[in-house]
Amino acid sequence: MRLTEEERSILEGKEGNAAKKSMEILVALGEIYGAERLIPVTSVQISGVSYANLGDAGLEFLAELARDGRVRVKTTLNPAGMDMENWRALGIDEKFAEKQIKVIEAFADMEVATTCTCTPYLIGNKPNFGEHIAWGESSAVTYANSVLGARTNKEGGPSAIASALTGKTAEYGLHLDENRQAQFVVEVNARIDSPMLFGALGYVAGKLAKGRIPLIRGIGKATVEELKSLSASIVTYGAAPIFHIEGITPDKTLTPDEKVTVKQKEIDEAIADMNDTDDVDFIFIGCPHCSMDEMETLAELLKGKNVKKELWIGVARPIKKMADEKGYSKVIEESGAKFACDTCHVVAPLKGRFKALATNSAKGIYYGRGKNGFKTAFRPLADCIKLAVEE
Amino acid sequence: MIELRGRKICRGRAEGEALVSKEAISFFGGVDPDTGRVVEKGHPLEGKEITGKILVFPRGKGSTVGPYTIYRLKKNGKAPAAIVNKECETIVAVGAIISEIPCIDKIDIDKISDGDRLILNADEGKMKIV
Numbered sequence: 001m002r003l004t005e006e007e008r009s010i011l012e013g014k015e016g017n018a019a020k021k022s023m024e025i026l027v028a029l030g031e032i033y034g035a036e037r038l039i040p041v042t043s044v045q046i047s048g049v050s051y052a053n054l055g056d057a058g059l060e061f062l063a064e065l066a067r068d069g070r071v072r073v074k075t076t077l078n079p080a081g082m083d084m085e086n087w088r089a090l091g092i093d094e095k096f097a098e099k100q101i102k103v104i105e106a107f108a109d110m111e112v113a114t115t116c117t118c119t120p121y122l123i124g125n126k127p128n129f130g131e132h133i134a135w136g137e138s139s140a141v142t143y144a145n146s147v148l149g150a151r152t153n154k155e156g157g158p159s160a161i162a163s164a165l166t167g168k169t170a171e172y173g174l175h176l177d178e179n180r181q182a183q184f185v186v187e188v189n190a191r192i193d194s195p196m197l198f199g200a201l202g203y204v205a206g207k208l209a210k211g212r213i214p215l216i217r218g219i220g221k222a223t224v225e226e227l228k229s230l231s232a233s234i235v236t237y238g239a240a241p242i243f244h245i246e247g248i249t250p251d252k253t254l255t256p257d258e259k260v261t262v263k264q265k266e267i268d269e270a271i272a273d274m275n276d277t278d279d280v281d282f283i284f285i286g287c288p289h290c291s292m293d294e295m296e297t298l299a300e301l302l303k304g305k306n307v308k309k310e311l312w313i314g315v316a317r318p319i320k321k322m323a324d325e326k327g328y329s330k331v332i333e334e335s336g337a338k339f340a341c342d343t344c345h346v347v348a349p350l351k352g353r354f355k356a357l358a359t360n361s362a363k364g365i366y367y368g369r370g371k372n373g374f375k376t377a378f379r380p381l382a383d384c385i386k387l388a389v390e391e
Numbered sequence: 392m393i394e395l396r397g398r399k400i401c402r403g404r405a406e407g408e409a410l411v412s413k414e415a416i417s418f419f420g421g422v423d424p425d426t427g428r429v430v431e432k433g434h435p436l437e438g439k440e441i442t443g444k445i446l447v448f449p450r451g452k453g454s455t456v457g458p459y460t461i462y463r464l465k466k467n468g469k470a471p472a473a474i475v476n477k478e479c480e481t482i483v484a485v486g487a488i489i490s491e492i493p494c495i496d497k498i499d500i501d502k503i504s505d506g507d508r509l510i511l512n513a514d515e516g517k518m519k520i521v
Binding site: 024025047053056057058061156 | 400424459479482
């Protein structure tokens, strides 16, 4: 790999230890994947923020980097293991909270914007078409590549930090045109018109993809909420972190010969696969984190209602603040629902606390089952709320 | 003595006994960072301890939190002495670099058997079976 003088000087440690280690990571990845050079990035999203996933060693690693590492580009964080303000109400224990706060402090020392969300593109970390970025969080990576037309590989925690501390990434994979082309066509012949149904489509298309890139046809229109749901589920269930939808996504792509048709039957089967109970004790909405429109819908659905089960709303704190101003938050909280800002049911330490989860997120189902061992109910948003207010 | 040549992933030198897996290894959830034992159900190395061994396997797999598990192994004194891969990928490469574990790849790992004595010179991307 060819390095510039500046890059070489970072690699030699002239700009501190954290930058040096970061450059070592980027160069090693570049060598592995055959990159010819490093390229500048305009934005970073760091995954691996929950103490539940980092443990003490991860925390120690971050603290070490924080000694002299400072970010060089706009950088935000993935969800943490708890709501950073409201953690007591969510039943998080003191010890965990103490460690989680230390994790966030280390990132703050590195001058990261410590807003913890899986939807950075809803809160101002939103790259433009064609920009090179270095993002973790598979759903956000997929949204950035597919919906925004920005360019990023699916970065792990340390490699995203390495990009933040140097402002660079290695030029390989999804940074290059030739690796962003569709590899098979998914012809949709079914009604797909809600975030839940886009999630079900992602389940089917992801399993068909087996790591490849789909070109989806037969979808007339899609909202931000639907596209974030599809981005989350398609990559969770096996596609590459980029898709194309004819008439909707901005990247140009070749049209491959291989074609698979998805009919209503496959969508119905996917929904049935994700449902194994009606008897839930936990409802999570906001995977990925809720948009302002979803906050409005939740306020409408919960107005005057009395929530009988544990209902959490996952949302980025800036969106929650906007909802405060609109009066939505008050309505939602008066119903007995709880905000889980900065966090979600995938990264919070919830194993053993609940038996069964209802959600409208196909990704949420996958991690509810795999990571937490919950039984699951996969339902439209309104039905999830109905389950929450029933005895 | 056989010499095998590959590619440097993380610098360093090591000498030790080979522990060979024909299957990929997931560090996050697949290896216990406190004991250094492989805990993935049904994995060919299930129950084996990787500590101090030269761990030979085709490639990493699984969650991108894997590098932190490798780092935890190192901090707990339970890490392998070195890593030899067929095709290294992001998780193992980053894990090896942040944990300073010598690592090489592009090695024909079928030539290495469990218990072989290995000498690794990762700086030059090569190793010997003694």
